[in-house]
Amino acid sequence: MFVILVYDFEKKRVAKALKIARKYLYWVQNSVFEGEISEANYVKLKMELASIMDPDVDSVVFYTFRTQKYSKREEMGLRKGGEDNIL
Amino acid sequence: MFVILVYDFEKKRVAKALKIARKYLYWVQNSVFEGEISEANYVKLKMELASIMDPDVDSVVFYTFRTQKYSKREEMGLRKGGEDNIL
Numbered sequence: 001m002f003v004i005l006v007y008d009f010e011k012k013r014v015a016k017a018l019k020i021a022r023k024y025l026y027w028v029q030n031s032v033f034e035g036e037i038s039e040a041n042y043v044k045l046k047m048e049l050a051s052i053m054d055p056d057v058d059s060v061v062f063y064t065f066r067t068q069k070y071s072k073r074e075e076m077g078l079r080k081g082g083e084d085n086i087l
Numbered sequence: 088m089f090v091i092l093v094y095d096f097e098k099k100r101v102a103k104a105l106k107i108a109r110k111y112l113y114w115v116q117n118s119v120f121e122g123e124i125s126e127a128n129y130v131k132l133k134m135e136l137a138s139i140m141d142p143d144v145d146s147v148v149f150y151t152f153r154t155q156k157y158s159k160r161e162e163m164g165l166r167k168g169g170e171d172n173i174l
Contacts, residue, residue, distance in 0.1 A: 004091065004150060008116040008167060029095040029146050031117055046163065053164050059116050060163040063091060063150075070157050074149040076133065077142040080095060 003042060004063040005033040013052055020048045027081040090129060091150040092120040100139055107135045114168040 005025055009017045014031075024045045025033035037045065042064070049060055065071060092112055096104045101118075111132045112120035124132065129151070136147055152158060 006093065006116060006119045028148060029093060032093045032119065032148070046161075050163060055164040057165060059165045059167045061115060061119070062159075062161040062163075064159045064161070066157050070153050072149075072151045074133075074151070076137060076147040076149075077140050078144060078146045080146045 001037060001039070001042070002065045002068050003035065003037050004028075005045075006061050007031045007049070008059040009053065010057050013054070013058065016052045017049060017058075020045065020052070023048075029080040088124060088126070088129070089152040089155050090122065090124050091115075092132075093148050094118045094136070095146040096140065097144050100141070100145065103139045104136060104145075107132065107139070110135075116167040 003025065005021055007017055007021070008031060017031075018027075021027070021033045024037055024041055025035035028034050042062075046062070053060065090112065092108055094104055094108070095118060104118075105114075108114070108120045111124055111128055112122035115121055129149075133149070140147065
């Protein structure tokens with residue numbers, strides 16, 4: 001499935017969150033990631049983020065799609081991340 | 088249709104971008120917005136953002152969906168924005 005991940009972690013935890021997200025997904029911009037992911041890896045990704053997050057302060061939203069057939073992606077301006085631009 | 092908007096504007100233009108995005112969508116967190124939008128308003132939103140952006144520096148990505156039937160939304164941690172939490 002395809003997933004878009006956006007997070008908002010407190011500064012001191014951002015580097016850890018970034019490292020985890022990058023293991024599974026492509027960086028898009030700021031705190032946004034996307035990519036194809038297996039169900040198993042999706043569960044792992046959630047568990048790893050949960051293990052470092054403070055749920056009273058930090059925030060994560062996942063949008064998952066069984067198919068990309070009904071969605072479209074449009075960019076404006078500078079392309080910061082993407083498959084061909086992994087940090 | 089449903090749209091997720093993520094942007095990365097240079098600091099001096101962020102306030103303007105935020106104001107435009109909020110006119111059409113709900114704030115989710117950081118520089119992420121989502122909501123139902125008409126085709127006409129989607130075009131307006133893109134034009135307004137284009138009018139204030141520096142395309143060599145700023146970046147916007149739109150994910151649009153004809154239907155939400157094939158997508159799922161999951162949250163972890165603090166809920167920062169949303170329909171019932173408009174800034």
